[in-house]
Amino acid sequence: MEAVGQFGPGFKPPTQYQLKEPILKVEVERTKQLLKNNEEEWVKNGCSIMIDAWSDRKRRSILNLCVNCKEGTTFLESKESSYEAHTSRHIFEYVDKCVEQVGSQNVVQIVTDNATNNMAAAKLMKEKRPRIFWSSCAAHTINLKLESIGELPKYKKSLIEKKSSLRAMFTSELWETCKWAKTNKGKLAYSTIMSMSFWNGVTLCLKIFAPLVRVLRLVDGDRKPSMGFLYGELLQAKKDIKVALNNVESNYQPIVVIIKSKTKDRLDTSLHTTAFVLNPYFYYKDGSIALYEEVATGIFECIEVLHSNEFELQDTIINKEFAKYRDKSGLFGKALAAKACEDNDDAFDPLALRILSLTTSSSGCERNWSAFEGIHTKKRNRLDVNRLNNLIFVQFNARLLNKQKREKERNVDVLLAKDASNAQSWIVDGGEEDEVEPGSGLTWQIVDEATGADENIQLRKSSRVRELHEDDFASDEEDDHNEDIEFVSDEEQVVENYGEDEVDQ
Structure with missing residues (x-):
């Protein structure tokens, strides 16, 4: 009604036939042109x-x-x-x-x-x-990793949001007069909630999940091709988790086992490892990655698949073109080339190759x-099948195009390895429209406590001009409760008792 009102008096709506036939066809063609x-x-x-x-x-x-x-x-x-x-x-x-x-x-x-x-x-x-x-x-696989880690006894906690309320409850007059306060279980609950070591453990849980959630945002964000970054960011995530657990092997090993088991044959294929070494963001920082066994093998396997039965072309790519890049000869050896690969922001675009233009999710x-x-x-x-597909084709692609436009306008960098605070806020909030920015009006205690972030890091809703979205036109008939999303389990074995026994690598 708002849109019609903005049009002004004299508007004549199209007929039903015009909407479902000529106008729809015109919109389909317009969408194809876009x-x-x-x-x-x-x-x-x-x-x-x-x-x-x-x-x-x-x-x-x-x-x-x-x-x-x-x-x-x-x-x-x-x-x-x-x-x-x-x-x-x-x-x-x-x-x-x-x-x-x-x-x-x-x-x-x-x-x-x-x-x-x-x-x-x-x-x-x-x-x-x-x-x-x-x-x-990759998004599905990382979700499985997070789900499995969450099943470890030490990480079955979801209390950080309730910390203030719980502590306030146990220090209130109501608790002191409650009959449960005098019981052994009540006293144990009181000592647990008031214990700093307990809350330090909860905070540690966030630090463990944050590196993987950061990678999840990378592959799920659809802001830039992620194939060239996935393998390297997973390696960094494992390093960050080890550091968070003070490099104590008995503590981090069960988590590393889960990450490795879920990664194997899924996110470590020849395509992933080749993209990893071809991304100068990683290679210019550490040239030794080309010597990793899985990377060296992956390059040969990947080129053999992309150019099967073309031996001369395979020879040219591996022994000539890749050799120049590996040895940083010619233009690859210029100081300016190395300088351009220092930062992984949205302006950074690795080599324009078929491999590095791929998504992972x-x-x-x-x-x-x-x-x-x-x-x-x-x-x-x-609705007949053809008309249904045309309507979805127009509507869904319009949303994708609008989303890409909004993302470019917002100009939010892809999360880097150091941006753990943003990843942790996303664990709790999960909303695409919210960003953690300095100078906003609501302090997010989780970020401060989990990462020691500056107190000025706060949360606000993104300000923008009012737009009409599909949610504005929800039908009462379709307003059902959302069902829980379940991730498919691959029935792999995970470590059940965290920290009790060391697991061989």
């Missing part, structure tokens, strides 16, 4: 196909397909498959059709979560298209559930 830069990037530096399967609040099973490149994420199509089994063959055929649509020569990798059917589909894809990688979603596919549910309601459940 995405031309993305499609050109697919051809220039390659792209990733991301697929995500989920069930909405009405138990409808949806498959989402998106394409990601250096320019951002593009929604390709959705498919409701409530009456089809998500077998490996079904997933493979659906993704393969998308590969044909995008152009097999443009697709470098396919990104999915770690579900068994997806991994089986990867084998089928490898047989048909050996030049395309199939990668595990399929999170972008998960963000159109509201678009699907907003269109396919009980009142509008007779």
Whole structure:
């Protein structure tokens, strides 16, 4: 109504036919034109196909397909498959059709979560298209790491937000007159809540989770290609965790075991290790990383996949082109080149190669559930498949384009290894619209206590001009309670008793 009022008197709404046929077709074509830069990037530096399967609040099973490149994420199509089994063959055929649509020569990798059917589909894809990688979603994998660490006895705490309230309760007159205050359990609870060592332990928990959450924000943020940073940031996260635990092996070893087990064959493939060494942000700081066994092996394996059956081209890339970079000869050896690689901010853009233009996460596919549910309601459940896909194509891509615009306007740097305070605030808050900035009005005690941050680091809502969002038009009929999100467990064994026994590496 606000938008209509701004238009002024004399407005004549389009007819139902105009909305669902000619106007929709025009909007689809307009959206395609807006995405031309993305499609050109697919051809220039390659792209990733991301697929995500989920069930909405009405138990409808949806498959989402998106394409990601250096320019951002593009929604390709959705498919409701409530009456089809998500077998490996079904997933493979659906993704393969998308590969044909995008152009097999443009697709470098396919990104999915770690579900068994997806991994089986990867084998089928490898047989048909050996030049395309199939990668595990980094966001999903890191979530599994955090979930497993959270199951360790020492880290089953979620009390830091309630610290002030708990301490106030145990020092109140009500507690002194309470019958539980005289019991052994009551006295034990009182001594625990008032113990500084207990709260130091809770603070330590945040310090342990923060490095991994920082990496999670990196891969889930969709602000810049993350393939070149994931492996190196995971290495840094392990170092930060060891430092947080005073480098005591018996303390950090169970966590390292979890990180390694969840990383193996998922986030340490030849694609990840090659991107790691090709990123000068890491290589110019420590040239010895090229000698790591997994990195050296990964480079050969990666080039063999990207250019299979092209021996002369493989020889040129590895023995000539990569050798110049490895030895920092020619332009790579200039002091200006090293200076340009010092800071990992949004202005830093590593080598414009197909590998370093890749994403590591399929999170972008998960963000159109509201678009699907907003269109396919009980009142509008007779939409034909083509019109439904067109509506979602227009709405979801409009949101992606607007999100990318807002992110650029906000100009918030990708989290670096030292930015633990921001990562810890994100653990608690979880909102995309909130940023920790100096000079704002509400002190965030968690950041101060967990990291010793300056007292001026505070929280505020981002100020911006009022915009109309999809949430403003929520239907009462669709206003169901959100269901809890469950991460798929891969049933791997984790260390159950923290610190009781040392675990061999």
